[in-house]
Amino acid sequence: xxxxxxxxxxxxxxxxxxxxxxxxxxxxxxxxxxxxxxxxxxxxxxxxxxxxxxxxxxxxxxxxxxxxxxxxxxxxxxxxxxxxxxxxxxxxxxxxxxxxxxxxxxxxxxxxxxxxxxxxxxxxxxxxxxxxxxxxxxxxxxxxxxxxxxxxxxxxxxxxxxxxxxxxxxxxxxxxxxxxxxxxxxxxxxxxxxxxxxxxxxxxxxxxxxxxxxxxxxxxxxxxxxxxxxxxxxxxxxxxxxxxxxxxxxxxxxxxxxxxxxxxxxxxxxxxxxxxxxxxxxxxxxxxxxxxxxxxxxxxxxxxxxxxxxxxxxxxxxxxxxxxxxxxxxxxxxxxxxxxxxxxxxxxxxxxxxxxxxxxxxxxxxxxxxxxxxxxxxxxxxxxxxxxxxxxxxxxxxxxxxxxxxxxxxxxxxxxxxxxxxxxxxxxxxxxxxxxxxxxxxxxxxxxxxxxxxxxxxxxxxxxxxxxxxxxxxxxxxxxxxxxxx
Numbered sequence: 001x002x003x004x005x006x007x008x009x010x011x012x013x014x015x016x017x018x019x020x021x022x023x024x025x026x027x028x029x030x031x032x033x034x035x036x037x038x039x040x041x042x043x044x045x046x047x048x049x050x051x052x053x054x055x056x057x058x059x060x061x062x063x064x065x066x067x068x069x070x071x072x073x074x075x076x077x078x079x080x081x082x083x084x085x086x087x088x089x090x091x092x093x094x095x096x097x098x099x100x101x102x103x104x105x106x107x108x109x110x111x112x113x114x115x116x117x118x119x120x121x122x123x124x125x126x127x128x129x130x131x132x133x134x135x136x137x138x139x140x141x142x143x144x145x146x147x148x149x150x151x152x153x154x155x156x157x158x159x160x161x162x163x164x165x166x167x168x169x170x171x172x173x174x175x176x177x178x179x180x181x182x183x184x185x186x187x188x189x190x191x192x193x194x195x196x197x198x199x200x201x202x203x204x205x206x207x208x209x210x211x212x213x214x215x216x217x218x219x220x221x222x223x224x225x226x227x228x229x230x231x232x233x234x235x236x237x238x239x240x241x242x243x244x245x246x247x248x249x250x251x252x253x254x255x256x257x258x259x260x261x262x263x264x265x266x267x268x269x270x271x272x273x274x275x276x277x278x279x280x281x282x283x284x285x286x287x288x289x290x291x292x293x294x295x296x297x298x299x300x301x302x303x304x305x306x307x308x309x310x311x312x313x314x315x316x317x318x319x320x321x322x323x324x325x326x327x328x329x330x331x332x333x334x335x336x337x338x339x340x341x342x343x344x345x346x347x348x349x350x351x352x353x354x355x356x357x358x359x360x361x362x363x364x365x366x367x368x369x370x371x372x373x374x375x376x377x378x379x380x381x382x383x384x385x386x387x388x389x390x391x392x393x394x395x396x397x398x399x400x401x402x403x404x405x406x407x408x409x410x411x412x413x414x415x416x417x418x419x420x421x422x423x424x425x426x427x428x429x430x431x432x433x434x435x436x437x438x439x440x441x442x443x444x445x446x447x448x449x450x451x452x453x454x455x456x457x458x459x460x461x462x463x464x465x466x467x468x469x470x471x472x473x474x475x476x477x478x479x480x481x482x483x484x485x486x
Contacts, residue, residue, distance in 0.1 A: 012396060012464070013413050014042035021388040024078035025071075033065050034076070034385070041389045043468045045461070046367040066378040073149060076384030080391070084132050084143030085189050093135045093195045095348055096145065097355040098182045098204065100128045101362075105369055105379070114164055114376030116155035124369075125151045125376060127383070130182045131355045135197065138403075139351050141358070141394040144387050145186045148178055149380055165376075179204050180212055187218070197221065197334070199352045207294050210331065211307050217333075221348045224311075224329040231290040231306045238289060239329055242313040245285040249339040251317050254346075256280050256326070257353045280326055284346065285313040286336045310336045314346055354394065361390035365461060396439070396460045404436030411435055419471045442467055 018039030022031040040052050053059040065071070088094045104124040105112060115123035128148040134140040150169050153162045173181075183198050190196055198218060202225035213220050227239045235241050258277040290308045297303045309331040316326035330349055335341045362368045366386040373379050399411055409417050417438065421429040425444040430437055440448075443455035446463025455463075 012392065012399070012411050014039045014392075014468070017042050017388055017392055020083045021079045021385075024082055025075065027070075030065070030068070030071070033061060037062055037065065038385055038388055041366070041385060042392055044465055045365055045386075045389050045393070048367075048370075048372070066373065066381045068381075071381055073147065073380040073384045076381055077144070077147065077387060080143055080388040081145055081189065084145055085191075087142040088132050088190055088194050088196075091134055091142075092193065093197070094142065094190070095133045095135050095139075095199055095351050096183070096186045096190075096196045097131045097133060097199045097352050098128070098179055099131075099201060099352070099355045099359075100126055100178070100203065101359040102126055103363075103369060103379075103383075105371075110374075111157075112374055112376070112379075114156075114161045115379075116151040117157070125149050125379075128178045128182060129355065129358070130186045131358055132186070133351055133354055135348070138398070139354060140398050141354060141391060143391050144358075145189055146182050147383070147387065148182065149376075149383070150175065150178065176206060179206065179209050183213070183218065183220075195219065197348055199349060201352060207291070207297060207307065208300070208303050210309065211303050214307060214309070214333065215304075219333050221330055221332045221334065221345055223349065224331055228294070229292045231292045235289075238291065238311065239313070241289065242285055242287045242311050242329065245287050245313070248284045248286055248342055251281045251283045252343065253279050253281050254350065257356075275323065278320065278323070280319070281317040282326065282346070283315050283317050284339075284342050286342055287311050287313075288336070310334065312336065312342055312345060357394055357397075358390055361393040362386055365393045365458065366390055393461050396464065397456065399435050400439040400443075400460065401454060404434060406435045408433040408435050408438035412438060416467070416471055419474060420467060423467075423470060 015035075018035040018037070021038045022034035025031045025034060044052050049062060050059055053062050102118070102124060103126070104118050104122045105115065107121055107123050112123055115125060118124050126149065128146075128150065129144060130146040132142040132145050134142060148169075150173065151165050152175070153165060156162050156165065179200060186196060186198070196219065198213070198220040200220070200222045202223050204222045205225045207228075210222065224238070227237045229237055230241060256275065256278050258275065287310075288308065289311050290306050293300075293303050293305050293307070310333070312328075312330040312332065314326065314328040314330065319325035328346075328349065330345060332345050334345050334348075336345070362383075366389050368383060368386050371379065371382050373382060403411070412420070417433070420438060420441060421433070423445075424441055426441075429441075433441070439460060440450070440455070442463040443460050444463065445466040446455075446459040446461070448455040448459045448463065
């Protein structure tokens with residue numbers, strides 16, 4: 001399982017992704033079927049299942065796989081998780097981003113079994129994910145370590161559905177406890193040789209969670225939402241105290257990602273308004289503080305009476321007119337002794353946006369919320385099949401932006417690269433194309449224009465899908481069944 005650093009760890013190869021995803025099922029026939037399904041989904045992720053598998057017998061085999069009682073989301077994810085762990089172990093230190101999204105499906109004429117009500121026309125469930133990312137500035141997506149689906153039992157219509165989900169989630173499941181569960185599960189998988197820095201957004205601001213992480217010596221960066229009371233009454237409250245500390249060094253500029261309502265859970269849209277992609281100038285303050293245990297936890301002996309944390313106050317300087325200024329209050333286990341330490345923590349937190357891209361890749365790139373499946377059980381298996389595909393969508397943009405000068409044949413299969421050189425858009429193909437040259441050519445096949453700036457993963461994957469379709473047609477028409485790779 002462990003890969004040498006000299007080997008290409010990240011590779012755009014649909015067949016390889018399918019093989020890795022299916023390697024842990026423990027049944028040769030099921031593994032062969034899953035390998036075929038995931039490999040095909042990588043080539044046409046947003047297509048409907050009948051369009052992906054137009055042959056009637058093949059389509060029926062896919063639906064039998066989705067309905068197989070021996071399969072579960074966890075079992076289907078084993079192969080992808082195992083290879084995610086292997087990629088993480090080659091790096092030693094990683095970031096693990098934890099977050100929740102809402103998967104919502106149209107009800108149609110008949111309600112779908114086992115999904116909670118979101119509205120009159122929508123049903124669905126929640127998914128809490130732990131996404132593993134490289135800790136360096138490249139922010140390479142390594143894969144998914146955990147996906148916990150859950151519902152609010154009171155929103156289910158039938159007792160049998162509630163019992164079904166209770167068994168699936170576990171008797172000890174609590175919505176507030178999902179953060180610690182994901183963190184502990186990730187740490188067990190990664191083992192003692194990998195140091196994980198856990199990133200949580202404002203929903204992770206929980207005194208019991210923070211005290212548990214501090215007590216266990218876990219590494220973390222959590223954005224705070226509560227202006228908590230400090231242990232020393234004369235110091236006032238957390239945000240006021242840290243906001244009055246002196247600025248640390250000179251402000252810095254960072255790129256803020258675009259944020260759209262469609263990418264957020266409905267409950268988060270008010271606190272996370274739309275934001276265009278833009279450059280922001282940030283200032284930073286720091287302090288070590290001791291918090292008092294909340295009054296609501298005064299009788300909870302599991303929570304210490306006080307908790308000492310390192311805090312960063314990050315604010316935007318001169319935000320654009322009409323745009324809400326950035327303000328992040330971050331608590332962390334990491335050192336804040338120097339300006340370099342503090343900006344490294346800010347960069348760790350900014351990595352969190354990758355999980356939003358991952359959810360977008362699942363919902364838009366893989367069209368998961370458009371799947372016409374009739375129950376939560378089949379939808380969860382489909383989710384397990386979609387997760388390694390969504391990872392490849394993130395990977396494509398990473399390779400274009402962060403590994404531009406590597407040889408293209410280190411990330412693309414040789415025969416596919418040979419065909420790309422045959423159909424190279426906008427001028428002659430280089431003799432030895434780099435990753436950036438190859439992916440820009442692929443993006444051009446998807447409709448990208450250079451003056452629009454770097455291509456996003458949607459246009460990259462649209463071009464990749466076009467290239468694969470052309471390549472398959474070429475192979476079918478070729479008497480030799482291959483392509484000239486010269």
